[in-house]
Amino acid sequence: MESKNKQTAQIACLQSNLSAIRKIAGWTSEQLGDRIGVTKQTISNLENGKTQMTLTQYIAIRSVIDFEIQTNKENTVLPQVVEILLNRDEEYTDEEREKISEMVQTIAATASGGISGKALAAVSAGLLGGIFGGPLIAVGGIVAGTTWLAKILKDKKK
Template sequence: MEEIIRMQDNLLLIRRTVGWTAEKFGEKIGVTRQTINNIESGRNKLTKTQYIAMRSVLDAEMAQAPEDTEMLKVLLDVLVDHPENYSTENREELLAKANMMAPSILAGTTTRADVSKEWMKAAGIIVGGAALLGPLGLGAGIAAINAWLVKAVASGKKKPTLKEKKDG
């Protein structure tokens, strides 16, 4: 599943966008700080189970604090879920802006809500407001947020065994 690879490639930025240390994120999904660090550095591959746990925790955070997590919602769309909907130039520019802004959340020098608002303004200029609202919509419900789950589960469907093929 391509989304798992893209999540791993962008995990450090995604985690910083939420404002969580590797230890706090690890606690939320049931792994150690070292596991998060190893996934972010590429020493370990992100498993499907870890991906599902991460997305569930991120979805819960977006549902609990929608005004603070607009940046996260768009980053997940741009970098993990639907990168094909954005030009390479737009993706790179959004990524650069996010990488400049997100560390201040983790450092505690600004709030997640303030960074999210500023980043959304910048993202709107880069991509255009309508393009950002397209796949997400202003009031994206829980069904839209969990679309990744349907895809993750569907991609794991078991192939029939030789015996099942003969019996079927």
């Protein structure tokens, strides 16, 4: 039962941060929808909480995020945000999660305003660096492909 709760928490975490992650990736709702085979309205409904994200949608979205991280080396902020928000979520208190989420929303708004590359990385470092008392987490190779997938599906075999 505990693994089901963790799975549900991971899905909820992605859903609540989907809009920010999408904007930091530089995608419109339509572009993300095209990448996973759904409409922009489906993405909008997920982002607004009108529909609950399914495990299949979670896997599809995480896969396209991973692909973006692996292929777009210019976007150094996306892997950091994914690491902090999704891969390390359980390490934070509710208060820390709220603070991190607010900062990521600011970074996403900056990205939506057309700021990218080194300028976006500077904004991100200025905001998120303070949480960790120093430079942001080094994320070279954080997305080793499927660590998150193994984590969410490990109990499916039982």
